[in-house]
Amino acid sequence: MNYDTKHDIIADKINWADRFSPTIDVGLGWLPIIDRMVDRFNESGIDYTMLQIKEKFGGLRVYFTQPATANSKLDAYVSIACREAEETCEMCGVSGQEVDITNGGLSGFWMRNLCFECGKEWRRE
Numbered sequence: 001m002n003y004d005t006k007h008d009i010i011a012d013k014i015n016w017a018d019r020f021s022p023t024i025d026v027g028l029g030w031l032p033i034i035d036r037m038v039d040r041f042n043e044s045g046i047d048y049t050m051l052q053i054k055e056k057f058g059g060l061r062v063y064f065t066q067p068a069t070a071n072s073k074l075d076a077y078v079s080i081a082c083r084e085a086e087e088t089c090e091m092c093g094v095s096g097q098e099v100d101i102t103n104g105g106l107s108g109f110w111m112r113n114l115c116f117e118c119g120k121e122w123r124r125e
């Protein structure tokens with residue numbers, strides 16, 4: 001399955017605030033993490049609204065709204081996803097200790113969470 005297909009399947013499951021720009025702005029390696037998080041969101045029965053899912057400074061960021069009466073379930077699901085992303089290469093999805101925070105460019109501006117191999121590719125570009 002290519003990136004766009006996988007991205008669209010996951011994006012379709014999400015209750016977006018703005019249905020005209022349903023974008024999950026992360027690399028292929030993190031899509032399975034997002035997929036699991038979205039399933040947990042949907043199974044919770046909590047009436048959330050997703051604003052944005054993206055990578056920033058090498059970490060996963062998830063912005064959403066939820067009813068004031070909701071408990072902290074969804075926040076916990078986001079925490080799990082962010083921890084998984086910390087240990088997973090954003091490009092290829094390799095997990096474990098191979099992951100390295102690679103600074104491939106200008107003073108941390110392009111910091112991404114990549115494994116050693118993907119980090120080498122990134123620097124070459």
Ligand SMILES: [Zn+2]
Pocket residue numbers: 089090091092093094114115116117118119
């Ligand atoms: Zn990788």
